[in-house]
Amino acid sequence: xxxxxxxxxxxxxxxxxxxxxxxxxxxxxxxxxxxxxxxxxxxxxxxxxxxxxxxxxxxxxxxxxxxxxxxxxxxxxxxxxxxxxxxxxxxxxxxxxxxxxxxxxxxxxxxxxxxxxxxxxxxxxxxxxxxxxxxxxxxxxxxxxxxxxxxxxxxxxxxxxxxxxxxxxxxxxxxxxxxxxxxxxxxxxxxxxxxxxxxxxxxxxxxxxxxxxxxxxxxxxxxxxxxxxxxxxxxxxxxxxxxxxxxxxxxxxxxxxxxxxxxxxxxxxxxxxxxxxxxxxxx
Numbered sequence: 001x002x003x004x005x006x007x008x009x010x011x012x013x014x015x016x017x018x019x020x021x022x023x024x025x026x027x028x029x030x031x032x033x034x035x036x037x038x039x040x041x042x043x044x045x046x047x048x049x050x051x052x053x054x055x056x057x058x059x060x061x062x063x064x065x066x067x068x069x070x071x072x073x074x075x076x077x078x079x080x081x082x083x084x085x086x087x088x089x090x091x092x093x094x095x096x097x098x099x100x101x102x103x104x105x106x107x108x109x110x111x112x113x114x115x116x117x118x119x120x121x122x123x124x125x126x127x128x129x130x131x132x133x134x135x136x137x138x139x140x141x142x143x144x145x146x147x148x149x150x151x152x153x154x155x156x157x158x159x160x161x162x163x164x165x166x167x168x169x170x171x172x173x174x175x176x177x178x179x180x181x182x183x184x185x186x187x188x189x190x191x192x193x194x195x196x197x198x199x200x201x202x203x204x205x206x207x208x209x210x211x212x213x214x215x216x217x218x219x220x221x222x223x224x225x226x227x228x229x230x231x232x233x234x235x236x237x238x239x240x241x242x243x244x245x246x247x248x249x250x251x252x253x254x255x256x257x258x259x260x261x262x263x264x265x266x267x268x269x270x271x272x273x274x275x276x277x278x279x280x281x282x283x
Contacts (some may be wrong), residue, residue: 001146001223002090002237003072004157005230012073012082015237019066022241023059029249030055036256039270041263047112048259051252054102058248061098062241068094095240096140102248103132107180109252113259114191114203127183135176139221142169146224163225170222177218184210199261206254213247 007015030052037048072090073082084090107128111121142165149163150156188207192200220239223232263270 001228002092002233003084004147004228005233006076006079006084007073007082007230007233009075009080009082011230011234012075014234016066016069018238018241019062019069022062022244023066025245025249026055026059026062029252030059033252033256039263040256040259041266041268044113044259044263047109047252047255050105050109050112051248051256054105054248054252057098057101058244061094062244064094065092092143092236092240093140096136096143099136100133103136104129106248106251107132107184109255110184110187110191113255113262114187115194115262116187116190120190124183124187128180131176131179131183135173135180138169138176139173139217142166142173142221145169146221147228150224150228152228157228166225173221174218177214180214181211195258195262196265199258199265202254202258202261206251206258209246209251209254213243213251216243217247 033048033051033055037045040048068090072085072088074085075081076083108125111125111128116124145161145163145166147157148161148166150158150161185207188203192203195203216239220236220243223236223239227235
C-alpha cells in the first residue's frame with residue numbers, strides 16, 4: 001500500500017523516525033536482557049537468552065525497513081513532497097520474516113518461565129509453533145493481495161483485482177490467532193495457580209498486553225482494505241512498530257520480572273553473587 005502515495009515531509013519523516021526509534025529500543029533492550037540475566041535463577045535464564053534472540057532479529061529487520069524507506073522515496077524540492085523513486089519499492093513483507101522467528105520464540109519463552117508439567121509444556125510448545133507459523137505465513141500471503149478490490153474515487157487501484165484472496169488468507173490467519181489465544185490463555189491461567197501472588201498479577205498483565213499488541217497487528221494488516229491513503233501508510237508504520245515494541249521488548253521485561261519473582265520464591269538470591277566491596281565487608 002505504501003508505494004501508491006506521495007508523502008509530505010512531515011509524513012515521510014514520521015515513518016523514518018519511528019522505524020529508527022524501533023531499532024534503538026531493540027538495541028537497548030538487548031543490552032538490558034544480557035545485563036539482567038543473572039538476576040534470575042539459572043533454570044530461567046534461557047528466557048533472557050530468547051529475549052536477546054528476539055531483539056537481534058527485530059532490530060535487523062527494522063533496520064532493513066528503515067533503509068528501504070529511505071531509499072524508496074526521494075524528495076521533490078519543487079513540490080515539497082516525497083515521491084517513490086523509480087525502480088524502488090517499500091515492502092512490509094520483511095516483517096513477516098522477522099515474525100517467523102520471533103512469534104514461536106516469544107510463545108516458547110512463556111513455557112521456560114512457568115512451572116508447568118513437562119508433558120504439558122511439550123504439548124503446548126508444539127501447538128505454539130504450529131499455530132504461530134500458520135498465523136504468520138497465512139498473513140504473509142494476505143499482504144500480497146492487500147490492495148485487491150480497493151477503489152479510490154470509484155476507480156480500482158489495481159485493475160481487475162479482487163479482495164477475495166486477501167480475506168481468505170487473512171481469515172485463515174485469524175483462525176490460527178484464535179488458536180494461539182486459547183493456548184496462551186490456558187497456559188497463563190494454569191501458570192497463575194503455581195506461582196507467587198506477585199508473579200500471578202504480572203502474568204495477568206502480560207495476558208492483557210499480549211491480546212492488545214497482537215490484535216493491533218491484525219488491524220494494521222487489514223488497514224489497506226478500509227483506509228487507503230498516505231495517512232494510513234504512516235499510521236500503519238506506527239501501529240506495526242508500537243506492537244513490535246510492546247509484544248517483544250516490554251513483554252520480555254515483564255516475563256523477566258515473573259522469572260525474578262519465582263527465583264526469589266525458590267530461594268535464589270542475586271545479591272549473594274555480587275562481589276563484596278571493602279565498604280560492604282566493613283559494614
